[in-house]
Amino acid sequence: MPIDATAAYDDSNIFAKILRGEIPSTKVYEDEWAIAFEDINPQAEIHTLVVPKGKYVSWDDFSEKASDEEIAGFVRAVGNVARAKGLVEPGYRLLANVGADGGQEVPHLHVHIFGGQKLGRMIA
Numbered sequence: 001m002p003i004d005a006t007a008a009y010d011d012s013n014i015f016a017k018i019l020r021g022e023i024p025s026t027k028v029y030e031d032e033w034a035i036a037f038e039d040i041n042p043q044a045e046i047h048t049l050v051v052p053k054g055k056y057v058s059w060d061d062f063s064e065k066a067s068d069e070e071i072a073g074f075v076r077a078v079g080n081v082a083r084a085k086g087l088v089e090p091g092y093r094l095l096a097n098v099g100a101d102g103g104q105e106v107p108h109l110h111v112h113i114f115g116g117q118k119l120g121r122m123i124a
Contacts, residue, residue, distance in 0.1 A: 033073025
């Protein structure tokens, strides 16, 4: 169900529960700024989610409220995951859905990394 990207952060969202260790995930990366894990409903051969550890609803919320250190740490985490998965040379796609029209379904900022195959056009 699409969410309101302007709403207050909800500690009961699924990614908050994963960050707290209440829900298991197939973790592939973690540092002080972010955690990355495999999507449970992959849309490509490789479909990994990268989630900042801070309480941010969306990219807009993050870009407005996160410290420079948090932003740099998160962006580096995304790059670290893509490199670790061997996606730089063949190519990959990053996607961050924001709000209802953008198709955001979890009210915690996350970036999808898609790869491992030709991905085609972004919007059909």
